[in-house]
Amino acid sequence: MLYGCIACFLALVLSVPAMAQQSEDLNFASRLEQFQNIRRMLPSYLNGIGLRMLEERKRRVERLATIEDLYKRRAYLREQMLKDLGGFPDRTPLNARVVGVVERSEPASLLRACKPLSTERWASALPSDPLSLGP
Incomplete structure (x- = not known):
């Protein structure tokens, strides 16, 4: 009886590495290159679209041209832009x-008599492409 229990225990202990090797064989993603960097897949895809x-x-x-x-x-x-934002809200009475x-x-007449600021100082800061949506 004791020898039977020892034999079962040894059989169980020796079979565990074989089972571990089989589970690695079943892991299909471990051998595919495209699954090596899963955390970067979505950001890379979105960057490509952008x-x-x-x-x-x-x-x-x-x-x-014109x-x-x-x-x-x-x-x-x-x-x-209006379509993406969902349009303007309905007008309501004020x-x-x-x-x-x-x-x-x-x-108030003194305030109206003041000259407006010159635009020359800030005109150079305007984008060269007026249709650009950013830098």
Whole structure:
């Protein structure tokens, strides 16, 4: 009886490595190169889509030849952005009410007499491509 238990125990202990080898054989992803870096698969895929979209945008902007093309592109971008945002909300009445008056020490005519700031300082900071959606 004791020898039978020892024989069963040894058979069980020696069969475990064989079972482990079989489980590695069943793991199909361990031998496929495309499954080696699973954590980067989705970001890589999305980056690829983004790069293709940027290339398409670049080709379309390079094809703009006239001011009419530029206006059409601007209208298209506005339409697409409004569609992506879901459009503007419905207009509602403002129902404005005067709840108080702000007293000022200087007359409003002095404020209107001030000259507007020059645009020369900030005009150079404008993007060279007015249709660009970012850097």
